[in-house]
Every structure is written in structure tokens, then in C-alpha cells.
Amino acid sequence: PNERQFWRIVNASADRYLDLQIDGQTFEIVALDGMPLAYHEPQNPKRTTNHLLVAPAGRLEAIVTGPLAGAHAALRTRCVDTGPVGDPNPEMVLADLVSPGLGPPRSDGMRHQAYTPDDRPPVYKPIDVDPFKKTAPDFTVTFTEDKNGFYINGQKFAADARPMTSARIGTYQHWRIVNQTAELHPFHIHQVHFLAYAGNGVPLAQPAWLDTVNVPYAGSVDVILDFTDPAIKGMSVFHCHLLNHEDKGMMAKILFK
Numbered sequence: 098p099n100e101r102q103f104w105r106i107v108n109a110s111a112d113r114y115l116d117l118q119i120d121g122q123t124f125e126i127v128a129l130d131g132m133p134l135a136y137h138e139p140q141n142p143k144r145t146t147n148h149l150l151v152a153p154a155g156r157l158e159a160i161v162t163g164p165l166a167g168a169h170a171a172l173r174t175r176c177v178d179t180g181p182v183g184d185p186n187p188e189m190v191l192a193d194l195v196s197p198g199l200g201p202p203r204s205d206g207m208r209h210q211a212y213t214p215d216d217r218p219p220v221y222k223p224i225d226v227d228p229f230k231k232t233a234p235d236f237t238v239t240f241t242e243d244k245n246g247f248y249i250n251g252q253k254f255a256a257d258a259r260p261m262t263s264a265r266i267g268t269y270q271h272w273r274i275v276n277q278t279a280e281l282h283p284f285h286i287h288q289v290h291f292l293a294y295a296g297n298g299v300p301l302a303q304p305a306w307l308d309t310v311n312v313p314y315a316g317s318v319d320v321i322l323d324f325t326d327p328a329i330k331g332m333s334v335f336h337c338h339l340l341n342h343e344d345k346g347m348m349a350k351i352l353f354k
Contacts, residue, residue, distance in 0.1 A: 184280075289323055293305055
């Protein structure tokens with residue numbers, strides 16, 4: 098009862114959105130898509146919410162509190178409106194949370210699990226991306242679809258295609274992702290994170306560093322991509338992370354140089 102646990106939730110589904118909620122509890126979010134909230138903003142190491150939309154490929158790391166003694170709660174996904182031509186995404190229970198109450202102590206060994214403390218000092222990287230927000234986009238990604246497939250900037254992915262764009266290591270870029278379809282699309286890019294800071298041209302109430310962001314149907318998202326990690330190498334891709342859309346063309350190459 099009232100036990101606090103660290104949870105990592107991964108949406109590994111092919112095409113299902115999760116609007117996660119725990120009955121009567123909140124998520125104390127400490128990281129999204131593998132990026133600690135404190136890394137770029139040490140003064141804001143966590144945020145609390147009673148539900149969070151996690152697109153396919155999205156990851157959530159949070160502190161959760163168990164239900165009261167003898168109480169029952171559920172981890173559930175709420176119904177998600179995926180757009181006029183999107184797939185149904187109904188509410189459903191994902192897991193039951195049951196407190197053992199006053200019964201015998203747990204025998205699974207979890208309560209006595211040993212933890213190794215990490216005494217290394219935290220690493221932070223505060224950055225000021227406001228100047229990039231004031232510039233025109235360096236690149237625009239436009240999602241479209243028709244009965245023959247799914248497209249980025251009018252093109253279907255081809256294994257032998259040239260990169261659609263490039264980025265020099267050590268830089269930041271302002272991208273705008275535009276969804277000209279009547280359904281949601283989760284934009285995902287490999288090897289890098291980005292700050293999602295505006296939706297449909299309006300500043301977001303809670304900007305976040307991610308590698309997967311939901312793009313509203315008939316809408317847009319503005320992001321600042323961080324290409325400064327020297328580990329970034331070679332050819333990579335960005336795409337819609339609905340597997341059926343990706344497989345039918347909604348993917349493109351980017352060259353890191």
C-alpha cells in the first residue's frame with residue numbers, strides 16, 4: 098500500500114496509441130523517450146500528470162504510487178481520437194494493480210531486492226534553443242497519403258534513394274512536421290532527440306525532449322533537433338511510427354555528416 102515504484106513503460110505496439118492512466122493516481126514523470134527531464138532543465142527534474150499520451154515507439158519513465166490497502170486500481174489506456182480516417186483506439190485495461198493489504202508478506206523476493214547506489218554526479222546539458230525558434234524552419238516534413246500508399250514530401254521510401262536531407266554534426270536545426278492527412282501520425286527519428294515546443298503554431302504548455310512526437314491530423318508540430326552528439330554517424334532515417342504507414346512508404350533518409 099502506497100509503495101512508490103519506478104516504472105518504465107514502452108509502447109512497442111505496431112499501431113496503437115496509449116493514453117496512459119492509473120485509477121486514482123498520478124505519474125511523476127522523470128524521463129520521456131529515454132531523455133531525463135533534468136538533463137536539459139536541471140531546475141525541472143520531474144512533472145506530474147494524471148494521464149499521458151504515448152505514441153507507438155514512445156517511452157515513459159515515472160514514479161508511481163500503489164493503491165491503498167485492500168484497494169483495486171488499474172493501469173489503463175483511455176480512448177484516443179486518431180482522426181476521421183484513423184484506426185479505432187478504444188479504452189482498455191492494460192494491467193490490474195492489487196495491494197496485498199494486511200496479508201502475509203510477499204514471498205517473491207521483490208521486496209528484498211538489492212539496489213546498487215550510483216554515486217556518480219549527475220550530468221546536465223542546459224541549452225538555449227530560443228534563437229532557433231525565431232527562425233524559419235530549416236526543413237519541413239509533410240505527411241500525405243492516398244489509396245496507393247503513404248508519403249513524406251510526396252515521395253515513398255526506397256532503399257536506394259538518396260537522403261532527403263542532411264545535418265552537420267555539432268548543429269541544431271528547426272524542423273516543422275506537417276500532417277496533411279485526416280489521421281494521427283507519430284513522427285520518429287533515429288539517433289537524436291528534439292525539443293517539441295509548438296503545435297499548430299502555438300507554443301506548447303509543456304515542451305518536451307523526445308524522439309517520437311504525435312502530429313495532430315490536419316496540423317503541425319515544430320521541433321528543434323539536437324545534432325551535437327559526436328556519436329551520431331552516417332545514414333539514418335525518420336518516419337511515421339505506425340508500422341503499416343512506414344512499410345508502405347512514409348519514411349525517408351537523413352545523412353549525418
